[in-house]
Amino acid sequence: MTTRSGQGNAPADPGLEAIMSERRQLMNIAYRLLGSLAEAEDAVQETYTRWYTMSPQQRDAVESPGAWLTTVTSRICLNLLGSARARRETYVGEWLPEPLPDRTEWATGRPGGTTADPADRVTLDESVNLAFLVVLESMTPAERVAFILHDVFCHSFAEVAEIVGRTPAACRQLASSARRRIRASRPSATPAAERAGTIRDFKQAWEAQDIDALIGLLDPDATAIADGGGLAATFLHPIEGSERIAYAWMEIARRRPGDMALLERTVNGQPGLVAVQAGVTVTVFAFDVAGDRITRIWVVRNPEKLRRWTTARVSHRWRNTAPDARS
Template sequence: MDSGNERLTEAVLGERRHLVNLAYRMLGSPAEAEDAVQEAYARWYALAPARRQEVAAPGAWLTTVVSRVCLDVLGSARVRRERYVGEWLPEPLPDRTEWFGGGAAGSADPADRITLDESVGMAFLVVLESMTPAERVVFVLHDVFRYPFPEIAAIVDRTPAACRQLASSGRGRVRAARVPSARRVPSAGRVPSAGRAGQAGQAGVVRDFREAWEAKDIAALIGLLDPAATMVADGGGLVGAVLRPVEGGEHIARYLVLMAEKAPGLTLLERTVNGSPGLVAQRDGVTATVAALDLADGRITRIWAVRNPEKLARWS
C-alpha cells in the first residue's frame, strides 16, 4: 500500500468514533448506531479505489452516508415503535468515554452549544425521540455537532432555509418538554453543564434514594422525589413493567416499595448512566433494570427505568 493510500485509510478509520457518536444521538441505540456506521464503511469500500481517491473530504462523505442511513432507520423505527409494548426508551449507556466525545464540526463558542456529554443524557435523548426524523437529524447535526446549515442541506437534500426551520422546530420541542435541563435552555438550545459539584450533589441524592428504597422507607422516598415526579418504565413486552408513566412522588414511592417486595434478592448499585448518577438493579450478577434519574433542586424529578433485556446487554 503506498503512502497516499495509507493516509487515506488512516483518515477514514479515524472518523469512526465521531460517526458512532453522531449516530447514537440520532438513533438512541448503540447497536443501531454501530450498524449505521458499518453500513457507511461498507459503502465506502464498495467504491472503486480511483473513486475513493477522488473524494476530497472522506469524513464529510461518511457523515453524509451515516446521516442518510439514520434518516431511513428513524423512519422505519417510528412504525416499529407504534407496535412496541408499553413505553419505549433509548438504550442506556454505561460510563464509557467513547460515547461522550468524537469531535464536533465548526469552532463555535462552547457556551453556545449543547455539549457532547450532555447530549447523551436520558432527558435529552427522550426529547429527541419526540422529533420527526428530519428534525432530529438536522438538530443533532447543527445544535450538537455544529455543522453549518449549507452542509446539512447537502446531507439531507433540503434547502438551508428548510434546515434552519427544522432546527428551530427541534429547539421548540426541547423547550416544550420542560424537563429540568430544558427549563434552563436559552433560545440557542444550550443545555448547561451540571459541573463536578453538581454531579457530586446528584450522587448524594441517588445514594440516599438507594438506601431508602432498600429500606422500603416510603416517607424517605417521598422526601427525595419531587411531588410532580414521573417514572417511565420500558419492558418491551419481554419482562414485567408498568405500561404507562407513574405520576406523582407519593405514587412512585409506593410503587417502588411494592416492586421491591415482589422482587426480593435484588442488589441496587450506584452507577453512571448516560453520564449522570443512576441506579442498576441486579439479581445474581445479571442486570435486571437500569434507572436513569433527572434531578432539580435536590429532588428526583424523573426516573427512566429500562428493563427490556435486549437493551441491557452492555450492563451484564
C-alpha cells in the same frame, strides 16, 4: 461538506487507518440520532460497507472521505428514524433510548467479549443524558438530524441541507423548532454532585422501604416510565405523581429477589442506579433531578438494551466531577 473530526483534509486515497479513525465520530453522531447503540453500530457498518464497495476510482474522486462518511451515516440514520416510528407502534410498552455505562464500565455486548474497541464508545456529555435523548424522541426525523448536526456537532446549515434534502433556510427552521422543544422540556441544571446525593438518598429510602422518605424525595408531579420491550416484566404505562411512584417502588422492593443488589452507577454520564442479579445487570434506572427532588425516573429492563453493561466493578461510585468528554 467538511467533517469536524479532523479528517476534512484527508488525502484522496487514505489508508485503512485514516478511514477507520472516523469511526468514533460516526458512532457519536449515530447514537445521538438513533438513541440505540445497536442501531448506531449497524448504521456505521453500513456506511463502511458502502465505502468499500465503491471502486478505487470512485473513492479517489471523493475530495473529503471524512465528510463523505458523515453524510452517508447521517442519511442512513435519517431513513432509520423514519421507519422507527412505524416499528415502535408495535413495541410492547414504552420505548426508551438504550442506556450507556460509564466509559470505565464498558462491555461489548458480544459473546466472549469483555472490552469494547475504544472507537465504539460514545463520548458521554450533556447531549447523551437520557433526559435529552427522550426529548429528541419527540422530534421529527428532520428536526433531530438538523439539531444534532448543527447544534451538537457544529455543521453549517448548508452542510445539513445536503443531508436532509432541504434548503439551508428550512434546516435553520428545523433546528429552531428542535431548540424550542428542548427549552420546553426544562432540562435540569442541578449539579452532578447534588443529583448523586438525592439519588443516593432515594436508594437508601427504597432499600429501607421508607415510603414517607420516598415521597419526600419525589417531585409531586414526578413521572416514572419503564421499558421492558415485552422481554422483561415491568409496568407498561407511565406512573405519575409522587405517591403513586413511591407505592410502586415499595411493591418492587417487596418483590425484589434476595440475591439482587442495587448499585450506584453512572448512566449516560449522570448518576443512576442499576440492579444486578447473579452477576447480570437486569435493570438500569436513570433520573432527572430538579433541586433536591426527582422529577423523572426512566427504567430500562429490556435485556437487549443492557448488553453493554458489566458488573466487574461492583464497588464503583459516582464521581463528583463531570465525565471526561475527551473519551
